[in-house]
Amino acid sequence: MDEIKGNELRGHLETMVLSVLERGEAHGYEILQRLEDAGCGALKLKEGTLYPALYRLEGLGFLAARWEANEESRRGPRRRNYRLTRKGTAELARRRASWRSFVTIIGNIVEA
Amino acid sequence: MDEIKGNELRGHLETMVLSVLERGEAHGYEILQRLEDAGCGALKLKEGTLYPALYRLEGLGFLAARWEANEESRRGPRRRNYRLTRKGTAELARRRASWRSFVTIIGNIVEA
DNA sequence: AATCACTACCCAGTGTGTCTAAATATATAG
DNA sequence: CTATATATTTAGACACACTGGGTAGTGATT
Numbered sequence: 527m528d529e530i531k532g533n534e535l536r537g538h539l540e541t542m543v544l545s546v547l548e549r550g551e552a553h554g555y556e557i558l559q560r561l562e563d564a565g566c567g568a569l570k571l572k573e574g575t576l577y578p579a580l581y582r583l584e585g586l587g588f589l590a591a592r593w594e595a596n597e598e599s600r601r602g603p604r605r606r607n608y609r610l611t612r613k614g615t616a617e618l619a620r621r622r623a624s625w626r627s628f629v630t631i632i633g634n635i636v637e638a
Numbered sequence: 639m640d641e642i643k644g645n646e647l648r649g650h651l652e653t654m655v656l657s658v659l660e661r662g663e664a665h666g667y668e669i670l671q672r673l674e675d676a677g678c679g680a681l682k683l684k685e686g687t688l689y690p691a692l693y694r695l696e697g698l699g700f701l702a703a704r705w706e707a708n709e710e711s712r713r714g715p716r717r718r719n720y721r722l723t724r725k726g727t728a729e730l731a732r733r734r735a736s737w738r739s740f741v742t743i744i745g746n747i748v749e750a
Numbered sequence: 751a752a753t754c755a756c757t758a759c760c761c762a763g764t765g766t767g768t769c770t771a772a773a774t775a776t777a778t779a780g
Numbered sequence: 781c782t783a784t785a786t787a788t789t790t791a792g793a794c795a796c797a798c799t800g801g802g803t804a805g806t807g808a809t810t
Binding site for chain 2: 756757758759760761762765766767768
Binding site: 528529531532533534535536537538539541542545547548549561564565566568569621622624625627629630631632633635636637638 | 640642643644645646647648649650653654657660661673676677678680681707733734736737739740741743744745746747748749750
């Protein structure tokens with residue numbers, strides 16, 4: 527199973543991010559790990575790819591973010607937690623539909 | 639069924655081209671039409687997108703091209719015919735496998 | 751003959767989004 | 781004190797699809 531390169535990912539990463547946030551809010555680094563875990567070793571995203579995507583999604587109003595409050599149980603670098611907004615949930619539904627249509631159409635061509 | 643935008647297509651167009659050429663050689667404009675026909679109205683490629691892809695694939699040795707000889711039955715603008723090379727056929731197999739892995743992995747994430 | 755529509759190819763410039771690669775910061779283990 | 785893991789940030793490079801134009805031959809319409 528070879529690696530999924532950047533070009534193939536284009537236009538789908540945001541949908542993936544929205545999807546993993548559907549199962550609960552998470553901070554950036556955690557999203558990265560959720561994606562990698564789900565990627566069967568084929569997905570090797572770097573921070574420099576994910577964070578700009580998060581900023582875009584936040585800017586579009588699909589995600590809301592807040593700095594995690596200090597907890598005594600955990601001292602470490604501050605984290606920024608992201609969650610789906612209502613708008614983001616609706617967008618996810620649209621992008622899922624778009625993903626399916628993409629797979630169907632391109633698949634029809636590629637799977638001759 | 640909304641349109642498939644450019645970013646989603648990235649990294650897949652070449653696979654699509656190799657695929658349509660599997661059913662027989664064709665010139666650029668015809669490839670464009672085959673893709674559009676198979677696209678259920680969602681694929682609107684322009685020449686400026688396809689031709690550079692053809693040049694890339696030719697440069698990589700996956701396609702061979704020749705100017706179509708003048709035929710008495712058809713007089714019109716010259717056509718450049720493309721066909722899969724042996725190398726191109728092997729590459730198509732690889733890219734198909736890659737496409738399937740892509741759909742599986744991204745699909746797993748997106749289809750929650 | 752002039753214009754239009756269709757076929758067919760070519761190309762320069764633009765833009766988006768992922769990649770590379772590095773910097774910053776805190777906590778724990780050796 | 782250094783290394784490792786966590787966690788965020790950003791600058792710069794680059795690939796590739798897009799926009800929107802251009803050339804040219806042919807047949808049909810005006």
